Amino acid sequence: MATGGEFGAGTMAISSRDQPIGSTAKMTGMPPAALVSIVVLLVVLAIDVWVYADAKERLRRGNPVSVSLGSIRVETPEAWFLGCLILWIVFFPLYLTATRRNPFGHSSG
Template identity: 45%
Template sequence: MAIAVLVILDLWVYPDACSRARQNEPVAVRLGGFTIDAPRVWVAFCVVLFVIFFPLYLAARRAPQ
């Protein structure tokens, strides 16, 4: 059950990030010298380290640009 919820949330990240990128409001965060702003990168990081990157995605999506 928990894995199904993680998969559904990970699958939500991609279309949400793509939609925001098309509206010229990309979800972006800068970690040191590394910037995460591409939808496919968000999904990859959310799949690999969900506990860290999904909350970071939610925070970055709410942050003013």
């Protein structure tokens, strides 16, 4: 009978957290693709907040940003924010065009 328990005399148990997962496994943090996705999401959210603040300021000055697309009318800061949040690729360029800030538009001078 062994006196050292189930591991036998002279052996020591090593917990799984003390051992590497694999001989080449390294903990380097998040993968680059995940970091890029997070950065893009944060940039889009920051732009959405800017659109809301700008639209609110223009409304306060009496110059609201308003666009009609058929029966759809976007004119409140909240509508601009939600539009940019849900469908940024459409509403952000539309907002820039409505405020005459479109960098891709033709200049008249």
